[in-house]
Amino acid sequence: MTEADAFADVANLPGVADAVAEARAAVDRLLGHRILRRRSAEVSTESALRGARASAALEGASVTLDELRTTENPGDPIVQGALRVSAELGTLSETWRQAPRQALARLHVLAAADAVDSADLGRPRTGDQPVTDVLKVGTTPSPSEVAGRLDALSGLLTRPTKAPALVVAAIVHGELLTLQPFGWGDGIVARAAQRLTLVSRGLDPKSLTAPEVGHAELADDYATSLRAYASGTPEGVATWLRHCSAATAAAARDSLAICEALLRG
Structure with missing residues (x-):
């Protein structure tokens, strides 16, 4: 990848442009639904809840939507972390654009508040910290490599690019899950960062889709x-x-189903 526009270089890989175009078309179909003229906030709220449930499930914590709606305290720290992240995501868009490392630290504080020592919240892991590799990525980069790649990613995010938002979001997600920078809750943070990127770069400005789903x-x-x-x-x-x-297209279809359900009453 060239340093000038690394995201755009990646966007030119085989099959990527067609896949991105299909996902964009699915999101556009969602954004054109008539219910969004007056009830977009309801769709965003439901999408956020479904996204939190899906992100928790991918971390190994099973919870139903009904449980999330009716239980004040779901109990599981993974579920609690996913809910906190989902609830605060909308406030982090501007921080994500200007100071990605700061936004990532905040996401980890939200995700891991009930699971790690307070001194470790929002801080990249050190050499003696364990890594919870839920998805069995199999890579555990050293703390120095993590620091360098996070700096490089943050630099790219604050520079202009011709790459579609979806490409940038996917690279952010992939890098964070590969680096596992915090050691616990990295999946929740990575999926939230993908969603933040789609919002802040205009693909889904009202956060109507939940890629986690x-x-x-x-x-x-x-x-x-x-x-x-x-x-x-x-x-x-x-x-x-x-x-x-493909995941973004699936999420858009799920949110479209939410719109149709609201339309039917």
């Missing part, structure tokens, strides 16, 4: 595609980008 729907492909990305080969990266596109 799409990843959960395609859970087997999620893990295998992530491992392909972690390999670092062009083919592996393209596989991951195509998966993220």
